Amino acid sequence: MAFKRIGQLRLKVQLLPYIASRGYRSTSQRWQESETSERDITQIDLQIRQPRWRKSRQIQQEAVAHETIEDLEDLRTDDLIDEGDVDELEKGVTIKARTLAIRDLLKNGKAVKPRHHYILDSKAAETLVRHLKPDLQETDVILETSPGLGILTETLLANTSNHVLAYEPHNKLRTYLEETLLPLYPSQLQLHNLNLMKFFGYYMVSLKDGNTTLLNNLLAPLPDCDEQDRSPLKIVGVTYDPKFFTRLNLTFVMRCCFFESMSPVFYFFIPPDVFNMLTSTVYYRQKYSYTLGCQFRYYFNLEVLGSAPRDGFYPAISRKSQDSEEDSDLRLVRVSQNNDIFTQVGQDEFEGFHYFIRKLLLSKQDETLITTLERWIPDCGPDFIKYGAHVFGHPRELSQEQLLLVYRLFTSLPAYPFSAFHHQKKQFMQKLTGHEDA
Structure with a gap:
């Protein structure tokens, strides 16, 4: 045979x-x-x-x-x-x-560096669909980012009866899918020319310019969410970009885009360096990466489902010399909303909590937890010292649970409602959104 x-x-x-x-x-x-x-x-x-x-x-x-x-x-x-x-x-x-x-x-007459990342390995696509199927119900909708040649798209269509919305911004690739897959699955497949990875950017455009066309076109095909304990929206694809998770954090905090009425579940292939960034609880020099991962773990749960060889994707990630082939495989992860955060921090406090954690973790190496907090509320150091805070301790030395405890204690101080923290948080959000009412 x-x-x-x-x-x-x-x-x-x-x-x-x-x-x-x-x-x-x-x-x-x-x-x-x-x-x-x-x-x-x-x-x-x-x-x-x-x-x-x-x-x-x-x-x-x-x-x-x-x-x-x-x-x-x-x-x-x-x-x-x-x-x-x-x-x-x-x-x-x-x-x-x-x-x-x-x-x-x-390419268009010359070699170009791809802006998106594509699945080429059928086995990788089958692995994703195998883990996705138990989480699917008949009314669920699957969104795919940058399907490329439609390797994952075809696997989804052949193995599920759910509607698949494929967002392919590249004209030639979208035309290829229209000629190959759309005639085979006309009632199950929808093709869109928007870039699904720019969901937060579309929201920013709607705030700054008042133009909601792109955001509405992105959200219009999505289903209504009637259930509170599960999401009818599954988003699948591959990303090498850690900024995607930065935008995902902000979308969760601001309760916009997908999170305005539902909490989508993501099934993504990510490279090892991004996986380590999101899961590492030990600080090692890169304070921005550590801050991203710490905030991500407050808002989301990450579950490792499997892996796939790096040469099954385009462009293929380069393997570091000290890594084995297995260590360089892309991880298939399931990312879902962490519902525990709603009992730990009020939803109306999300923006303040996000800014608080960000400010502490990005503080300079020669600063301490006490000096950082006293910039917002002068002479508040003794209140934290009596609860066990070290006088010379740095915020990045604290665990996530300890940072959450510091936030709760900080917001319970009598001077908190009148502190400079609120003004600085408002300035941060205005700079982020470009909107004065933020």
């Missing part, structure tokens, strides 16, 4: 026509098809093996993809080939072909 699978490889890889359309031929094929001199053949061979530096990476990857296909054809009669090896070879060729295909669609 292994040999048949190798022989049928070209039929299984749907995107191989993209490679063939580029007109690549081996040196021997060029020799047979043209009557050229030995010097011309040498030039052709050098063009393939030693291309110009501007196109070397692209040409080499195309050559590797074609040579791999030809090698697989030659292995058809090899009795030593193993079924597992066939799977690995098939996966490798498929991902190479899809990489070339998405690069062709993304």
Whole structure:
């Protein structure tokens, strides 16, 4: 059975026509098809093996993809080939072909750096859908960010009956999905040209300019939430950008966009450095990353569901020299709202709490907890010292529970309602939103 699978490889890889359309031929094929001199053949061979530096990476990857296909054809009669090896070879060729295909669609006459991140590995898509299905009900809606070639989209459509809203801002990729997937699932799939990752930016535009068109277009297709204990909205995709979680924190705090009427659940592939940033409880030099992770853990629960090899995504993340292949795999995580925060901090205090934690954790190394708090309420240090606060202790030395206890004690002080904290918090929100009434 292994040999048949190798022989049928070209039929299984749907995107191989993209490679063939580029007109690549081996040196021997060029020799047979043209009557050229030995010097011309040498030039052709050098063009393939030693291309110009501007196109070397692209040409080499195309050559590797074609040579791999030809090698697989030659292995058809090899009795030593193993079924597992066939799977690995098939996966490798498929991902190479899809990489070339998405690069062709993304570029416009020249090589460009992708602004989004795409799933190319079918097994990674199957892993996500397998963990998503138990959390789905018939009325739930699935939002996908930057579907690209539709690898995850097709897996969702084939394995669930839920409506899938795919947000693809790139015109060529969206056109490709309209031609391939939309005719197969016309009642289940919707394609939109907005960038789902800019949800907080659309809200900021509505505040600063009063233009709510983009925000309304983003939120209009979403379902109404009648249940308080679960969300009918599932958002799936992949992101390498830690700023996404910064925006997610702010969206939760301001109770805007998705969180205005519901609490979506996210199923995302994220790289190891972003995962460590969100989960690490130990401070190590990077105070902005530590602050982001600490605030995130107050607002959200993160559950690790699985992992996927880094070469199954485009663009592939680079592996650090000290990391093993397993350590460089992307993590599949489930991110959901932490309902405990509503009992610990009042919803009307979210903005103040967010600013309080941010200000403490971003304080300079030579500052202490007491000096930071006394800038808001002078001579309040003894009130915290009698509860066990260290005179020379830095805020980043405290655990999340201790920071929450400091916030509660701070807001319970008699001078708190008249302190400078409120004015500084208001200035922070005005600067963030560009709105004077913030």
